[in-house]
Amino acid sequence: MKFYKHNIKALILIMIGLLGSCVEPFEYDSENFEKLIIINSVITDEIKQQEVYITNTTPIDEHYVSPETNAQVTVNDDLGNQYDFIEVEPGKYLSQTSFGAVQGRHYTLHIITSNGREYFSSDVSLVSGKKPVTINPIRRVNDDGIVGVDILVNSFDDSNNSKYYKYEYEETYKIIAPLWNSLDLVPSGFGCGSPFTLVPKQTEQKTCYNTVLSNTIIQTNTVNLNEDRVGDFSVRFIPISNTIIAHRYSILVKQYVQSRDAYAYYEKINKSIQEGNALSQVQTGFVQGNMFSETNTNENVIGYFEVSSVVTNRVFFNFEDIFPGEDKPEKECVLIAPPIAEEGDCTLLPFLEDNHYMYVEDNITNQYGSGPYVITQPNCGDCTREGSTDIPSFWIE
Template sequence: MKKLYFNKITPLLLLIFITAGCTEQYVIQTNTFEEALVVEATITNELKKQQIKISKTYRFEENGPTFESGVEVFITDDTGNKFEFEEQSDIYISKLEFKAVPDRKYQLHIITNDGRSYTSSTEILPTENKIESIIPTVETIEGQRGVQINVNSYDPSRTSKYYRYEYEETYKIIAPRWVYQKAVVTGPQEVSIVPRTEEAHTCYGTKNSNDIILTNTAGSNEDRVHFPVRFISNQDYIITHRYSILVRQYVQSLAAHTYYKTLKKISASGSILSPTQPGFFYGNLRSEDNPNEKIIGFFEVSSVSSKRMFFNYADLFPREHLPPYYTECEQIPLRFCFGPSESCRGDDIIDYINSNTLVLYYRDYLTNVYYLFPTPCGDCSSFSSNIKPLFWEN
């Protein structure tokens, strides 16, 4: 599970959502803070080592959730198979690769290091529905012109219906004030200009979606999805050169969809004084020892399909000016000398270079003036990766 949505709600005052069924309305009841386990668990029909995250709720004034260590985690199915998980770097990963298969019932089991035991309801794998295409189109939305990225899929059996999306976007970055040389401090009052040996001109940034993205076709005549999964302003620097997005489409059960829909609603609430602002609600996990004990989370079994696409800015906005760089690139001229004169800025130049705050663009040897820029303007590796991804297509 890549996205840790539950962290958005746990710093707030706890409220209890009790559901009598997936189609019932949630009944909200205000409560004071109580510590509870938070479980993030989705297994899919992909053959891989599946992952489960277990943490605790935390107060608003605390820094963040605490990973629950020393937990025994395993999944069983109705044919007697047992899939064990082991703790690795603040997450639980299955010891062996496995995948969810149709017509089999799965159940999550958790035993904490103090002996408390929890189980989920049994869940089955929904119908798989593959992404047919991802299409970028130029649109104007709420007065903003940009790129709308639409996901298309179709299930002729009409059994999928409920969908959740995640995406990973990767984009090419070109430092606008890059030069093939750089300045390095070689003495107390000495700077040398040397050739660059590392890639600093062309880099790649990557971001993951951080929202709960849902849609459904339950009210439609057919199970056909044409869904806007991402909108990017034409002034956003991430599409300046070349952009790629990998979209993952999860087919959900009605219960899972209802849970995530509620989670999305409450995590988007803007005020802690809102009557719909929670920090807790029940999913499909329960304590084996104490039916009144609270546990947050949902054990989801989901079929998933993924697809990647690329586009260049010039493909969609031909002959238009490129978006502005993500930061201001104002040239800063400083004279390299030392002494009482206010025009001598040698000490400042050395400090800027040592701290990697500014980088050299040009040195005027006649006046001994260094023309500098903020480091991201001349060295993209200062904030992104200078290694081309293996999947990248030029």
């Protein structure tokens, strides 16, 4: 999922990088598409296998990720240390050994693609400011009048060295299938008129968990403040109607301290996203990062190589903790009770094939149809359609 997250940002950059600074109405022609490389990496001060993501732009009328595979990837520091990376999945490269960025060292990224193209980064160094970050979820009405939970972060650097911050998050939430039943409805014979039997489910399908990563650029700075303090900065707003907070929810927030140049780069990208899209008649032009082609100095290279200190924090809450006495959001579930067969045609069986619909209860009131069983769509009766039954290692009830 993290690979997907980075490519969401990368695909947005495609729109910006290909269009130049024209002000004429944009007419897209896929035959004239120019393939550009996208390189993104944040080396942190955590001792871990660091990550580099390399993909390529794709035409805007084609929806797929184009990873750059079989590249040689290295990070070097100014003391002569070299960290080699290996490809663990298409376009995603991990350092072979764990390491963390060190204060005072300077780092560069070097890439050689499988067809011999070479790319390098500017010399970058770690920005100090490894201070704790706190998370405060509160009930709030946003500027659009929507009630929801606002995830606020607070941080303070008494050395006054941080100034520029970027945030990412991983949200995990519990899913409970609202119309789950411990029994499955299966045919007990052959033919349209054959009876059906209720049998115990073979797998857990009631309670699941799902994790989603942030896919937007979230930044703030304290340049114009009297002190280097981030106060109640919103990193995530979730409307009360969103079912991901219906039960138990957790968010892991990562706070990165950026350099001024890195902050300015992503600020420009974010501004471009907010002001329009690739089909807008006013284009913002190519946004240059700190990655360059050694093979062709005229080649545009999309992306940024960054070295950053990072701190993380996690918070859990239940719906009632934020919204005491208020109604929980509910899934919209369709209930139907089709007859087993009608005018010689199988009616119920097609609904049950491949678990397109799930058994809920016997039909006693005929409220949902004339058939003997009430059934519903799978995400209302089977949580595995939206998550995994594996309980996350960090989960706390």
